[in-house]
Amino acid sequence: MSSKSTTYDRIYEIVRQIPKGKVATYGQIAELSNLAGKARVVGYALYRVDMKTSDIPWQRVVNAKGEISLSPLRFGTDYLQRSLLESEGISFNDASKIDLRKYLWQPKL
DNA sequence: AAAGTGACTGTTA
């Protein structure tokens, strides 16, 4: 089954590059995927990922505020994402936010 | 083919 490289594939490639113990924002992923300003597309791409079986570290992508963003439909999985991140060494503050100054992924050029 | 949907973000008040 041949499949062309789609926008989503490119997004997934980037997400796979996020190292353990770091997080990236949707906007950041968008930029690295040549989709600057289209963070929503990134969110949609990750929404399509099967959290149970995919090898994509989807849990390392958070919103610009350093918080976990999930659809109301996925309500409850936020706990899973947080759990996964904490097991990677990332901590949350009292407001359930991540300190991006400390954990934000800074890809090298 | 057109309209709807969506894990977002930056600006404005």
Next chain:
DNA sequence: TTAACAGCCACTT
């Protein structure tokens, strides 16, 4: 400081 609004595009139906 937080809250609300509009803009952005790819994918699905």
